[in-house]
Amino acid sequence: MNLEMIAAGSLETKPEALLNEMRQLRDNPVFGFDRLIDLTAVDRGETFELVYRLNSLLHDRDLLVRAKVSLEQPTIASVSEIWESALFGEREVHDMFGIVFEGHPELEPLLAPEEGFGFFPLRKSYTLPGRSGQTDGGNGR
Amino acid sequence: MTVKLTHEGVTASGSELYCLNMGPQHPSTHGVLRVVLELDGETVVRAIPVLGYLHRGIEKLAESRTYPQFIPFTDRLDYVSSMCNNLAYCQTVEKLMTVEVPERAEYIRVIMAELNRIASHMLFIGATALDLGGMTGMMYTFRDRERILDLFNLASGSRLTYSYVRIGGVMNDISPEFVNLLRAFLADLPGMLQEYDDLINGNEIFQARLRDVSIVPASRLVSLGVTGPVLRAAGIAYDLRRKKPYGIYDRFQFDIPAGTVGDNWERYLMRVLEISESAKIIAQALEGLPEGPVMAKIPKVIKPPVGEVYHANESPRGELGFHIVSDGSTKPYRLHIRRPTFYNLGSIDALCRGVKIADVAAVLAVLDPCMGEADA
Amino acid sequence: MFGFGLIKGLSVTLRRCFSKPNTVEYPEERLPVGPMFRGGTIDLNLEKCIACGLCALACPNKAIDLATEKSESGKKVLTRYIHNIPVCLYCNYCIEACPTQAIHWTQNYEMSCLRKQDLMIDCMAGKGGDR
């Protein structure tokens, strides 16, 4: 792992290596990132960029971990076994982006209804429909 | 979500489990939270939170609004601490644009955020009392919270959805009348707290209901991503106002109350103690309130540079963070909100296991969820 | 001592039994809404309005439906100004955006009505604002 990048607070990792690196980040006392503060994704057009925001209570340090997955096959390993907060975060990202987290114990819709939205709202390919009764539909306003 | 239950299962004592649906329409779920409880008699074996009944897609809405236009939407996240949400969002955008906020505005922001914290905690105390069956306590805290809302009304013209904090400053200056009323409120606050103490906190039944209930080790809460008073009650004095002082919080003297046992009682007590600490901060801010403008010189059309920023505030419920990805246009490319309630609710299962049904109401009360925020 | 807190609590409620109620008897008695009050409908001053449309642009939720046309003298004039209350966030942005202070809040917070259409208020009808 790139120590300078960790010191600078930002780390980019490959989806395949994610689980291993994350485990090291938590378990290695040098890093000691014991909290996953936040987990989200950004639709970058060609790829989904997953953003993991780690925090170490021990060293009082933050780290941003990014991992890119493809739009066509958005699959990545779940970090929920490392940090329990990912249980909720990953379910939300799954609802909103359709990214599949392998190894998540119950990747059920969380904010979406039981059967899901039927679309993935936060993907850029999805545009908000205009308000009913208004003529300026399209830009979501 | 489809709730998969294992209620074919039996417990070690041989009794059959059953499932109880608490919410989304239930007197003590603080809005539209649903908790599916798996019960062995009166004891909770598993609790599954079901969210999303108030999901409005605020993150997607943000992508079609300009940066200032999104401020009113932050009001509607955690609608009992709108000022804190406004503040967190505006500071995030300011961080992205590197705007220097005038001194007076900074002080006013601190006053408002801390007042809102007091208002939120007052609501919490009342709601907890109500959830434990003591309705009168709620009336008293709401009566006193009203005074804060009146202050906000005076400053911003609104009692709940303030949109008061703006990018680069605040909406408008506070009047001398506001300062006077605020001083009067601060003077009365110890009396109010004494009354809560006599009626609610000091009541032995109330204490017995909360003490030694749902103790979860701090490490588990850390792993669950719990922040705010619930985490502090477990003994981790993690407060962003102290750890990563945003705005001008590094100028004030205040304590971060932290618990030792981490039971419901301490989770409750954290809020009570935080009220006095917030009052201390407000008093100091009033003392140091400088003259000057309340709005920075910012362009009419806000176009932050291309970039990515994350900024977190300590909201009354925990770490409230905004993650903004800017593509250089007037609208955010992606806006993500790290909602404290959302992650705190993830700990319901951990907190509820082994407690009685009655304590589920207590656990929900001390988590102080605001469903507008959890579901965004 | 166990029971002391209970008695203290009882004394608080008994004391409050004889203190002045905090209630405001609403329809008879009204609290002032405050100097900055944001609420009610938009009160449009047609003489001041220059039909620039900045208010509609500033609105986060497109609650202002506004249309203009060129008059004979080449000046822009309003032809439609509808305040869509169901989607209004009461954020005050429109009022702040107005360069001529042509719009204000009516401060009338009693807006209950039976139909949703009744809340689509045409601010140009009559002396804009009242239903």
Next chain:
Amino acid sequence: MQESASFWLGLGRSLKKIAQDATGSVWMAEMIHTLAAVVAILSIILLSALVLVYLERKVCAWMQMRLGPNRLGPFGIFQTIADILKLMTKEDIQPTLVSPIMWALAPILLFMAAMTTYAVIPFDAGVIFADLNIGIFFFLAVGSQASLPLLMAGWSSNNKYAMIGGMRTVAQMISYEIPLVFSILGVVMITGSMKMSDIVKAQEGLWFIVTQPVAFVIYIIAATAETNRIPFDLVEAESELVAGPFTEYSGMRWAYFFLAEYAFMVGASCVAATLFLGGWNGPWLPGWIWFFLKVSAMIFLFMWFRWTFPRIRVDQLMSFGWKVLLPLSIANVVLTGIGLWLFFPLN
């Protein structure tokens, strides 16, 4: 006070006389007299419920710095009438999967149990429906029937909240009946009789609240639990069980439960006044006014508790009942026995 007692008694006697003159049969007159008494008790219950609902709201409002009902009539005194009209005109909704007979029977049975307890309450000297020689025992026996209809309601509603509430009722009632009985036992030991009029007469000099203070406190606590009021309202615990056994009831069926609840509260207050506060005894005023005042004070106490305290938890309720109240009440009985033996050996 003999004159006032004779007012109600005289009323009864003259009624009997008129009936006897009109029908010409002693038996018919007795029947009419009894019927009149039943109607009187029923109207006491209904009237007291009417007033208490209003009063509870007012007391609650005062304690919470509110005004309470103030729209209908002066000070809102007709609010309860409006409530009753609302309840009566409500649609009678029977959920699909209830067990219909039990479900329909439960509120009636509960109300009957509540009503029957009034038979042994001495409102004034001689003004008692049936001065049984086991009066207080009758009260306890009939009063404890209340757990059955509540369990019936809970079970037949086919609702888990109702079921939990019903189960809690049984557990709670059984646990608190025992300290209740033991607290009363001290009074019965001193009096040497279970007859209500004897108990009151025994207090002509000194009220039993002075000689039996511990029993009084235990009685208040146990009676609060028996009448399902905060801090012991676990049966209908609003923030946990929505409404407990009453969850699936609406309209007049629910009103029956409500009536019964208030009837039990008034009954418990009446017994407290009889057993510990000297019943109708008191100077200057007529006996029934004294009785009314004492009962009112007790009712206010119950209301005061309700609007001050939070609710206790079910395991705490159980351990408090069995581990604190029961030993305390037994100790009280033992101490009373020793006291009696010391001061009045074998009379």
